[in-house]
Amino acid sequence: MEDTLIFVEKALELISQRRFSALKEYVSEKEPADIAEIFEELEPEQAVILFRLLPKETAAEAFVEMDSEEQIDLIKKFSDRELSAVFSEMFFDDIADIVEEMPASIVRRILNTVSPDMRKTVNELLQYPEDSAGSIMTTEFVGLKKDITVLDALNHIRRVAIDKETIYTCYVIAKDRHLLGYVTAKKLLTSPLDAVVGDIMDENVVSVTTTEDQEEVALLMGRYDYLAMPVVDSEGRLVGIITVDDVIDVIHEETDEDLAKMSAVTPVDTTYLKTNVFTIFKSRIPWLMILMVSATFTGMIISKFEHALAAQVVLTAFIPMLMDSGGNSGSQSSVTIIRGLSLGELEFRDIFKVLWKEVRVASLCALCLGLATFVKILLVDKLLLGNSDISLMISAVVSLTLFVTVLVAKLIGCSLPLLAKKMGFDPAVMASPFITTIVDAISLMVYFAFATTILKL
C-alpha cells in the first residue's frame, strides 16, 4: 500500500501547485480506489475541481470507492446535470449501495435526477432486506436465449457489454425469464460459431433466491469458484447476479461483524479512524455494563465463602489464575466452533461429534494443567518464593479446581455457540467475554466446594 501513499502525496502536491493539466495526466490512468483516496484529503471546493478533470468513467468509478462523507460533499457541489451524468455511468447495485447511506434529502435529489428506468430499478433493489442476496445483486447481467448461435451470442455481448457488470458468465433464460443454464465467455470463445447456445450451456447451475443471506452467498461462491452467482425470485425467474468482487466485500464485512461481536463490541460499518469517538463509545459501553453487572454473581459467591477465605487468605492468590485459565480454555473452544459455524463446516447436528472431541481434548488439557499447577505451586510459590501458607492440601485444592474448571469451560465453550445457532441467535456473541463470565462463577463454586471439603473450612 506504500505506492498508494506516494501517489496520493504527489497528486496533492500538484493540486496545491494548481498544476491541473499535469494533475489530470498523472491521475487519470490510475486505479479508481487510489484516486478515491486523494478526495479524502481535499476540501469540497478542490474535490469538485479534481472530479471535473477526470474522464467521466474514471470519475464515476472513483466516486463509488469514496466514503459517504466525501460523496455527500461532492453531490452538494454538483449541478443536476453533473449528478445525472455521474450516476448514469454507474451500475445499479453501486447506486443502491450509495443511496442507502445518504440522508433523505440527497436521496430525493439523486432519484429525481436519474432516468426513470434507473429510478425504478434502484427503488426495487432498496426494498430487499439488509444483507440479503437481493440487496447486493445487480440487474445488469447478460441474458441469452437458448436457440441462438454462438456467433449471435458474441455479437449480442459486443453490443451490450458496456452496460453489463460482467460478460464472463452469460445466463440462458427462457421466455418467462426462468433460468435454464449458463455459458461462460470462455466456452463461447472456444465453441464453433454456428453451435447453438442451448447445446453448449451448462444446465447444472447453482443459484440463490433474493432473500438468501449474503453470508451464505459468499460461502457458495467460494465453494464453487463462481465469478458471478445468479439470483432468482421466488418463482425461479432470474432477476440479478452477484459478482465476485462484491462477495469479497461481503466476506470482509461478515468477518468484521463476527470479530466485533466476539470481543463484545456492537459492529460499526465504518473504518476505525473514520468512526467518531462517541460512536465507538456507544458500540462498547453496553457490553461492558452488562458484563460488569453480571459479575455481581461472582461477587456473591465470594461473599458467601468469606469465612473460608478469611481462614485461608492464601486461597485468594489463586483466584485470578483459576479464572483466567478457565476463560482462556473456554474461549479456545468457543472461537474454534464459532468459526466452523460461520464457514459452514459445522452444524448443530454435529454437536455430539463436537462434544466427544472436546471431552477428550479438554481431559488432556485439564490433566496437564492440573499436574503442572500442582508442581508449580509447591516448587515455585512455596519453595522458591517462600510462601509458607501453602500446604500440600492447598496445592491439591487449586489443582483439582483447575482440572474441573478447564474441563467444564471447554464443554461450555463448544456447546454454547452450537446452541445459540440452533436457537437462531448469532453464535459469535458466545465468545470469550460471555463464556468468561459463566466460567468465572463455576470455577469459584468448584474452588470453594473443594476448599471447604478438603481443607475442612
Added chain:
Amino acid sequence: MEDTLIFVEKALELISQRRFSALKEYVSEKEPADIAEIFEELEPEQAVILFRLLPKETAAEAFVEMDSEEQIDLIKKFSDRELSAVFSEMFFDDIADIVEEMPASIVRRILNTVSPDMRKTVNELLQYPEDSAGSIMTTEFVGLKKDITVLDALNHIRRVAIDKETIYTCYVIAKDRHLLGYVTAKKLLTSPLDAVVGDIMDENVVSVTTTEDQEEVALLMGRYDYLAMPVVDSEGRLVGIITVDDVIDVIHEETDEDLAKMSAVTPVDTTYLKTNVFTIFKSRIPWLMILMVSATFTGMIISKFEHALAAQVVLTAFIPMLMDSGGNSGSQSSVTIIRGLSLGELEFRDIFKVLWKEVRVASLCALCLGLATFVKILLVDKLLLGNSDISLMISAVVSLTLFVTVLVAKLIGCSLPLLAKKMGFDPAVMASPFITTIVDAISLMVYFAFATTILKL
C-alpha cells in the same frame, strides 16, 4: 448447503445399490466441490470405482477439492497411467498445493509420473516461501504480444484457452517477458477486430512480486476488484498470475489464523471435525501453560497484600469484576486495532491518532463504568443483598480502581498490537488472553494501592 447433503446421500444410496450407470449420470454434471464430498464417505475401493466413472475433467476437478487424506487413498489405488492422466488435467498451482501436503514417497511417485515440463514448473512453484505470492500463483496465463491485432488475440485465446486458468485478463508482455499492460476479454470482444493490442491495452497494471505476502495480495485484489493479479519476478518479468478464487481461500485462511492466534490457539490448517484430538490438544496446551504460569505474578501481588485482604475480606469479592472488566475493555480495543491492521486500514504511523481516539473513548467508558459501579455497589450489593461490610469508602476504592483499570486496559489494548506490528511480530497474538494477563496484574496493583491509601490498611 442442504442441497449438497441431499445430493451426497442420494449418490451414496446409488453406490450401495451398485447402480453404477445411474450413479454416473446423476453425479457427472454436478459441481466438483459437491462430488468431492461423496468421496469422504467412501472406502478407498469404492472411491476408485466412482472416480473411474466420472468424466476425466470432472474427476480431476473433484480430486482438487478433496482433503489430502482422500487424495492419498486414491493415489495409492491409481495405476501410473491413471495418475498421470489425472494430473495432466490439473492446473500447476493446484498440483503444487496437492504435492505440498503429501508424504515424500507419494510426491516422488507423482513427480515421476507427470510430464517433464510439469515436473519442472511444479518444482519451481514448490520453492517459493510458504504464503508468498509465488507459492499460490499459477503459470498458466494468456500472454499476448503488443503488436498483434484483436483478431489474432481472439484466435490465440481460442487455441490456448483450454490450458489457461483464466482468459478474462490477458497480459501484454515484451520479448524479454516484461509486463507491459493488460487487456480484458471484455475489451477484446468490444474492440474492432483490426485494432492493435498495444493500442487498446491498459498500461496501468498493479502487479506483485513472487515474494509478496499472500495477505497483501488479497488486500490489493479486493481493493482493485481484479479477477487476476499478475506476479512478476525481481526483474519485472511476468511469471504467473493469482486468480480471484484462490484469493478467496487466502482471505479465509488468514482470518482463520488471526482468529486462532487471538484466542491463544496455534493455527491448524485442517477443519475442526477432521483434526485429530492430539493435534487440537497440541495447538492449545502451550498457550494455556504459558498463561497459567504467567498468572504467578497476579498471585504474588495478592500475596503481598494479604494483610489488606485479611483486614477487609469484602475487597476480595470485587476482584473478579475488576479483572474481567479490565480484560473486556482491553480486548475490545485490541481486537479492533488488530482487525484494522490486517485489513491494511491502520499502520504503525497512526499510533498517535489511535491513542488520542482511545484516550477519549476510554475516558468515557471508564467514567460510565466507574459511576455505575459506585451506584451498583451501594444499591445492589449493600442495600439489596444486605452486605453490611460494604462502606462508602470501599465503594469508592472499587469505582476508582475500575476507572483506572478501564483507562489503562484500553490504552494497552490499542498500543500493543501496533507495537507488535512495528517489531515484526503478528499483532493477532496481542489479543484478549495476552492483554488480560497484563491488565489483571495492573488492576490488582491499582486496587491495592487505592485500598491501602483510602482505607488506610
